[in-house]
Amino acid sequence: MFGDGELLRHAADAAGGLAVNLALAGLTLAGTVWAANWLSRLTARAIARAHRRGPVDTTLQTFLSSLVRYLVITVGLIAVLTQLGVKMTSMIAVLGAASLAIGLALQGALAIVAAGVMLLILRPYRVGDAVEIHGKSGSVKGLDLFSTRLSSGDNLNVFVPNAKAFGEIIVNYSSPVARRTQLDFIIDYEDDVDRALQLMLTCAAAEPRAAPKPAPWAKMTAMGDRGVTVSLRAWFAPGDFEDAGYDLMKAVKDRLDAEGFSFPYPQQVAVEARKFEPPRSRRRSAKAPAKRSGPGSTSPRPSRAGASKGR
Structure with a gap:
């Protein structure tokens, strides 16, 4: 018990x-x-x-x-x-x-996950940013632990593994406050360069999407075979960069045309091709050169036929 x-x-x-x-x-x-x-x-x-x-x-x-x-x-x-x-x-x-x-x-998969964690922590780009990753450009539509999904300009879905994205150069076009565009125009040597620069700055000032600071910049930047290169630099918001840059290019071109500036273009000259002939070598005469008559020289005797004709 x-x-x-x-x-x-x-x-x-x-x-x-x-x-x-x-x-x-x-x-x-x-x-x-x-x-x-x-x-x-x-x-x-x-x-x-x-x-x-x-x-x-x-x-x-x-x-x-x-x-x-x-x-x-x-x-x-x-x-x-x-x-x-x-x-x-x-x-x-x-x-x-x-x-x-x-x-x-799962070494490869863990490397991708680790890269995804680093991308999520460091945040080099976000959803909606225009980026270039591993040579592929587009807008970021999604980001997870394994891949980054881009939407390209032609509306294609591009999936970039995070290991590739984290180990390559990343260009974020949406992160800066403003982006700079440069427009180059070639005018004739006889045109007024100062007048052209002034017209370019006027067109930039008339563009409402151009940022006032930094102010537009125009200078002569090169002298080439065709003419003088004048350049215009202006700053735009990332969303207006492409459209505003193209519109400003057209506005400057139309203004320079209206003011009588000429845009030289490359010209081609047609040259008739001829068959190459090497210089002819001088041929030696088959006949022996005549000897000079002198005190010690002997002249050939005339033939009898010739003598008879002379008589």
Whole structure:
């Protein structure tokens, strides 16, 4: 009887301890889920406040809020397992070996994910920016952990792996406040250069999309075979860069035409091709040169026929 009572007492104590541990583990798990959701919402609100002056970056907001949620849940699960009596040392060793094997097997995929994380943190471009990535130009339509989706000028979807995007040169055309365009015109040497520069600045000042600062700039920049090169530089907003630059080019060209300026163009001259003939070598005469008559020279005797004719 004594042994049975002692066994029952130990079983009751073990059951009570297990119930307490289960209750604490449940409370820890519930608190972990609540804390994960609360910190995730807090992170999203913090990012929204950080972008108060501009549009909220939804991609970064979603990524960071999800990252905070999963980190808190991971820490909470480790605490729950510890509360239940699981030895974390051996489990961490097993997880480390498994992580190493998975990492070696998915090395390329993990490199892409790591590049996506760096792009989401550093933010060299955002959704809606006009960029050039790995030789491909277009507008950014999406960004996740694996790839960046671009929409090209001819409305094609271009998917660039994040490893390629992060390891190559990235040109962001939307990030600067203003972009500069340069228009070059070649006028004749006889034209008035100062008058041409003044007309170009007048056309730039009349363009409403041109930025007043920095002010438009016009100078003579080269002297070539065809004529004198005059250049005009003006600044535009990134959204107006192409259309405004083309409109300003047409306006300057029409104004210079109206003022009588000429635009020399390359001319081609047709030359008749002739067959090449090498110079003829001088041929020596077959006859021997006549000898000069002199005191010591002997002249040939005339033939008898010739002598008879002379008589």
